[in-house]
Structure formats: C-alpha cells, structure tokens
Amino acid sequence: MKNKAIIGTLAALVLVVFGAIVYQLGQQSAAPAKKEKVKVGVLQFVTHDALDAINDGISKGLEESGYSRDDVTIDYVNAEADQSKIQTMSKQLVANGNDVLVGIATPAAQGLANATSDIPVIMGGISDPVGAKLVSDLKKPSGNVTGVSNQVPVAQEVELITQLTPDAKKIGILYASSEDNSQSQADKFESLAKEKGLSIERFAVPSTNEITSTMAVMTGKVDAIFIPQDNTIASAMQTVAAAAQKAKLPVYVVDDSMVKNGGFAAIGQNQFDLGVETGKMVAQVLDGKAVKDLPVTVVDTGTPTLNMKVAKELGITIPEEVMDKSEVSVKAD
Numbered sequence: 001m002k003n004k005a006i007i008g009t010l011a012a013l014v015l016v017v018f019g020a021i022v023y024q025l026g027q028q029s030a031a032p033a034k035k036e037k038v039k040v041g042v043l044q045f046v047t048h049d050a051l052d053a054i055n056d057g058i059s060k061g062l063e064e065s066g067y068s069r070d071d072v073t074i075d076y077v078n079a080e081a082d083q084s085k086i087q088t089m090s091k092q093l094v095a096n097g098n099d100v101l102v103g104i105a106t107p108a109a110q111g112l113a114n115a116t117s118d119i120p121v122i123m124g125g126i127s128d129p130v131g132a133k134l135v136s137d138l139k140k141p142s143g144n145v146t147g148v149s150n151q152v153p154v155a156q157e158v159e160l161i162t163q164l165t166p167d168a169k170k171i172g173i174l175y176a177s178s179e180d181n182s183q184s185q186a187d188k189f190e191s192l193a194k195e196k197g198l199s200i201e202r203f204a205v206p207s208t209n210e211i212t213s214t215m216a217v218m219t220g221k222v223d224a225i226f227i228p229q230d231n232t233i234a235s236a237m238q239t240v241a242a243a244a245q246k247a248k249l250p251v252y253v254v255d256d257s258m259v260k261n262g263g264f265a266a267i268g269q270n271q272f273d274l275g276v277e278t279g280k281m282v283a284q285v286l287d288g289k290a291v292k293d294l295p296v297t298v299v300d301t302g303t304p305t306l307n308m309k310v311a312k313e314l315g316i317t318i319p320e321e322v323m324d325k326s327e328v329s330v331k332a333d
Helices: 002-030 049-064 082-096 106-115 154-164 181-197 210-220 236-247 256-260 271-286 306-312
Strands: 038-044 072-076 100-104 121-124 145-150 171-178 198-205 223-224 251-252 265-268 298-299 303-307 328-331
Touching: 002 038, 002 049, 038 049, 038 082, 038 106, 038 271, 049 072, 049 100, 049 121, 049 256, 049 271, 072 082, 072 100, 082 106, 100 106, 106 121, 106 145, 121 271, 145 271, 154 223, 154 251, 154 265, 154 306, 171 181, 171 210, 181 198, 198 210, 210 236, 236 251, 256 265, 256 303, 271 298, 306 328
Parallel strands: 038 072, 038 100, 100 121, 121 145, 145 298, 171 198, 171 223, 223 251, 251 265, 303 328
Antiparallel strands: 265 303
C-alpha cells in the first residue's frame, strides 16, 4: 500500500510539472514575435530649423506606428547643402543595406532616387515632386519613390501680402537658382501676384555666399520680399532678416520656423507634423506595403503665422480679421 501511495504521489508531481511546461510553451507561442531590427537611411539636405523639425518628426511617426528606437537603426547623414556630398552620401546609404531611404528636401530626395531604383525612397518636405521629376503621378507612384509633399499655399501668401501691406506694390522674390522647387514656386507666385496688380522682380542666388550682396541691391528696389520654400535661403534666414530690418521691409516666408528667425509673416505649415506623416509612411513600407500602393500625401494649406515684434518695428497694424485666424510665433516686446 505504501508503494502504491508513493507511486501515486510521483505520478501527480509528474502531471503538475508537465502541465506547467505545457502552459509556459503555450504562453510563449501566444506572445507576439519580436520585430526584426530594421535600418532606415536618412539624408538631410542642410541644417536649418524646418528640416531639423521634419527629421525629429520622422522618429515620432515611426514610434506612433509601432517602431520604437529599439526596433529601428537610423542611418542619418547631412550634406550641408553640398551638392557633391549628396551624390556620395546617397551611394553610401544604399551600400549600407538600409531597408528604406528618406530624403529630407528636394535635392536629398533626388540624390537618393538617382542612387537606387530598388530600395524604397520616401520624400520628406518636397514642395513639387512632379516638377522635380521624383514622381510622374502623385496618386499612382510608378517607381520606388513616394512620400509627403508640402505644397506651399502660394495663393494664400499673395492674399496675406495684400491684406497686411496693401501699399506694397513691388515684391521681390528671393530664392536659390539651384533648387528646382523654389523656381516653380517663384513662377506660381509671380503669376498670382500679377493677377492682383502687383509688380514682381526676381533675385536668384547660386549659394548663401551671395545673399548679403543680393540683399543690398534688392532692398533698394522693392516694397516687400517673398521667400518660397527654399532650403538655401532658410539656412541663412537671420542674414536676410537683418538686412530687411535695416531697410524697414517686411519679409513674407512659408513656414513658422522662418518667422521665428526674423520673417514677418507666413502661411505656416508645421514642419514637425510633416515629419510625423513621413515617418508613418516609412513604417507602412517597413510593414510590407508597396510604394505603388502609397499615393503621395499632399499638404497644401496652412495657417497665418505672425511675428508681432517685426510688425511693431515696421509699424504694421494687423487687421482684426487676419489676427483672429492667425498664430503668433513671436510676440511684441
């Protein structure tokens, strides 16, 4: 009898241990599989607040899509507006085995698109993807490129100029001749401005080195200045703002970061939010979605953004109907 009791006890213990093992195996099989670490290559054209904000937003967009910093290796490089570096860095990111590539600003996206036809390329902060020959159709990307396009609300910009500075009749456009997106925006602005009875004079610079001398000429010829979404000019915005302040001229820009750096007013588009949308699109590609199934996301509206310090310095009174729908980026002293 004693042997039978011992055998029964051992059998019960075996069943308990076996049950525990089966339960643990079941729990392991029910747990989600850990993501394999992926690599995302990011090429930024130049350092300035707007593009930096897009870069920061990409990481946030990835996190919101389920890709934490532990899941993703970001392979980041910055060409600092050097065209020769764009080609070299694009090839470097392709050779590094990145799963997806991101081009922040038009020249960077163009460099990546020229470097590979196989790895998906996601655009971040591209105002005219078709004009830049990155895609042929915004709704149906046919190659390996898609992404986010923040098309500058030029019509709103022209309207804002006529509302805030109705006496400004001659507008100077300052932009970089090396940036395709800037030239297309300048064309559109000139056409719409002329419809409003404004006179336009264009001032194109090949690089930041010529901005100071160009501003010296420009400020004596115009009543106000418009700067499109232009990375070369944005990187030297404080230089532009200082010259405009000395000449008592308002500078109209296209994003809130340039207003913070001395611009007078903009139809602002939040650059960080654009980066978040870019990051979410990267995540969709990482999840297995094909580029051809991801139409370009287009953001073509914005909010009036004002620098009240500049308004005070220039003696400009903001109409109540504009003030009610605007954001104040810089307060008056």
